Amino acid sequence: MPGTRQPVAKLLLFGATGDLAQRMLLPSLYGLHADGLLPEALTITGTARAEHDDADYQKFAEKALKQFLPEDRKDADKIKSFLHRLGYQPHDASDVEGYKTLAEKVGDVSGGLAIFLSTAPSLFEPVIKGLATAGLAGETVRIGLEKPLGYDLASSREINDTVATAFSEDRTFRIDHYLGKETVQNIMALRFGNSFFEPIWNAQGIDNIQITIAETVGLEDRASYYDGAGALRDMVANHMLQLLALVAMEAPAKFDGAAIRDEKAKVFRSMRPIAPDQVPANTVTGQYGAGAVKGEIVKGYIDELGQPSTTETFVAIKAHVDNWRWQGVPFYLRTGKRMTTRRSEIAIQFKPVPHSMFRNRGGLLQPNVLVIRLQPEEYIQILMMAKEPGLDREGIRLRELPLNLSLDAAFAGKPRRIAYERLLLDLIEGDQTLFVRRDEVEAQWEWIDAIRAGWTANDTKPKSYPSGSWGPSAAIALTERDGVTWQDD
Ligand code: NAP
Numbered sequence: 001m002p003g004t005r006q007p008v009a010k011l012l013l014f015g016a017t018g019d020l021a022q023r024m025l026l027p028s029l030y031g032l033h034a035d036g037l038l039p040e041a042l043t044i045t046g047t048a049r050a051e052h053d054d055a056d057y058q059k060f061a062e063k064a065l066k067q068f069l070p071e072d073r074k075d076a077d078k079i080k081s082f083l084h085r086l087g088y089q090p091h092d093a094s095d096v097e098g099y100k101t102l103a104e105k106v107g108d109v110s111g112g113l114a115i116f117l118s119t120a121p122s123l124f125e126p127v128i129k130g131l132a133t134a135g136l137a138g139e140t141v142r143i144g145l146e147k148p149l150g151y152d153l154a155s156s157r158e159i160n161d162t163v164a165t166a167f168s169e170d171r172t173f174r175i176d177h178y179l180g181k182e183t184v185q186n187i188m189a190l191r192f193g194n195s196f197f198e199p200i201w202n203a204q205g206i207d208n209i210q211i212t213i214a215e216t217v218g219l220e221d222r223a224s225y226y227d228g229a230g231a232l233r234d235m236v237a238n239h240m241l242q243l244l245a246l247v248a249m250e251a252p253a254k255f256d257g258a259a260i261r262d263e264k265a266k267v268f269r270s271m272r273p274i275a276p277d278q279v280p281a282n283t284v285t286g287q288y289g290a291g292a293v294k295g296e297i298v299k300g301y302i303d304e305l306g307q308p309s310t311t312e313t314f315v316a317i318k319a320h321v322d323n324w325r326w327q328g329v330p331f332y333l334r335t336g337k338r339m340t341t342r343r344s345e346i347a348i349q350f351k352p353v354p355h356s357m358f359r360n361r362g363g364l365l366q367p368n369v370l371v372i373r374l375q376p377e378e379y380i381q382i383l384m385m386a387k388e389p390g391l392d393r394e395g396i397r398l399r400e401l402p403l404n405l406s407l408d409a410a411f412a413g414k415p416r417r418i419a420y421e422r423l424l425l426d427l428i429e430g431d432q433t434l435f436v437r438r439d440e441v442e443a444q445w446e447w448i449d450a451i452r453a454g455w456t457a458n459d460t461k462p463k464s465y466p467s468g469s470w471g472p473s474a475a476i477a478l479t480e481r482d483g484v485t486w487q488d489d
Contacts, residue, residue, distance in 0.1 A: 279454025
């Protein structure tokens with residue numbers, strides 16, 4: 001069973017009453033159930049401290065489904081049959097002794113058990129110990145871990161070491177939900193399923209790469225977690241570096257967990273460490289002040305938090321991958337809260353043509369840009385030069401036009417699955433391809449820790465930026481110094 005791609009017979013969900021469970025996990029499991037993708041006999045046991053019996057929890061889950069499922073996915077019969085799969089055991093995860101009762105509720109695990117930890121990382125240690133003592137960590141059991149997996153290399157190693165005492169790497173599934181997104185997987189289809197990008201997908205063909213994850217929301221109800229984390233740890237250390245790796249990696253020989261993760265890990269290990277004296281020139285941090293987002297007046301971070309803080313809600317970084325393919329190509333990363341618009345996007349800016357034959361006739365050229373939009377829309381677009389119709393008597397007019405591949409439109413008839421559907425199914429079936437391996441996580445933290453050390457050494461404080469903007473003006477200067485403009489429209 002371990003490491004093999006066999007479906008398990010049982011699922012145990014920690015944090016079963018939490019926000020993630022209600023908004024994502026239960027609706028995703030239902031979606032898989034409704035489409036007949038879950039093993040026929042799969043049972044799902046939820047656990048958290050709240051006192052519920054099975055019937056109560058089924059009601060709780062029904063309410064979550066009613067609230068969070070899109071209307072067209074609600075089917076009364078299917079909801080009813082899904083709820084039959086659910087059971088519940090109240091349990092305090094920090095009580096290592098109490099796991100016996102949980103194990104009794106789960107019952108025989110010889111047919112395979114997948115555990116999903118949707119709880120605070122501070123509970124990982126007692127959970128692992130408790131599971132091991134109660135016989136819920138044997139060879140037939142695999143475990144899925146939600147982020148954050150630590151807050152630096154040392155704490156991440158500690159978590160990984162603890163997990164490794166009970167679960168081998170081939171039974172450990174570290175979740176980065178970005179990898180469950182269709183458009184993210186499409187980066188691989190685009191690069192390795194088409195022949196014409198590869199010859200120019202390198203320092204000879206590409207001028208720079210920009211990765212943006214912009215949110216319009218502020219703190220929401222994540223204040224205590226977010227203020228201790230900040231944008232670098234919350235977004236860059238995982239999602240943005242995973243995107244960077246998929247864009248920068250060499251072609252894996254096969255679509256499988258080992259081949260793809262080997263190539264991503266090589267990228268992380270090739271990232272140029274940013275030394276403390278280089279940090280001020282290569283990073284910008286910001287914190288949102290008051291402003292207006294989409295016409296709505298919003299408070300600044302400190303007012304929202306209710307106390308002083310130097311946590312960054314925005315970060316921009318100029319990164320390099322020091323290998324043959326990418327020598328000299330800057331990767332500009334940028335993420336922030338309370339930005340102008342919600343957008344996750346990768347923009348690949350190609351080199352200009354070596355010589356413009358149109359210049360003497362007034363024609364202006366822009367370098368080609370490939371835009372991979374991940375959110376909120378899903379499309380791939382190539383900005384290409386075209387000639388405007390006309391007799392050209394006043395000069396040749398050239399215009400940048402988009403060549404569009406709209407995934408939303410092309411696959412309009414196909415159900416679009418949320419990332420957790422894919423990831424939960426892969427966990428249940430034992431496919432690790434879209435989960436993050438330990439060496440990847442640790443190489444990511446090593447690079448991130450150097451930046452944080454640089455901020456400490458330079459006493460870096462985030463610059464204020466108005467809510468509803470693209471961050472502090474220093475972020476614009478970060479690219480403009482290199483003659484590069486952020487792809488903002
Ligand atoms: P949450 O709403 O605070 O829920 C936490 C869950 O854990 C609840 O079911 C809670 O139920 C349970 N819990 C807390 N202390 C417990 C204990 N001592 N023993 C047993 N159960 C306990 O958190 P969440 O937003 O669902 O997030 C869960 C995890 O996913 C966190 O690690 C978070 O960082 C991560 N995550 C969340 C999101 C998101 O969008 N929400 C996104 C990415 C990652 P009781 O209070 O009844 O025990």
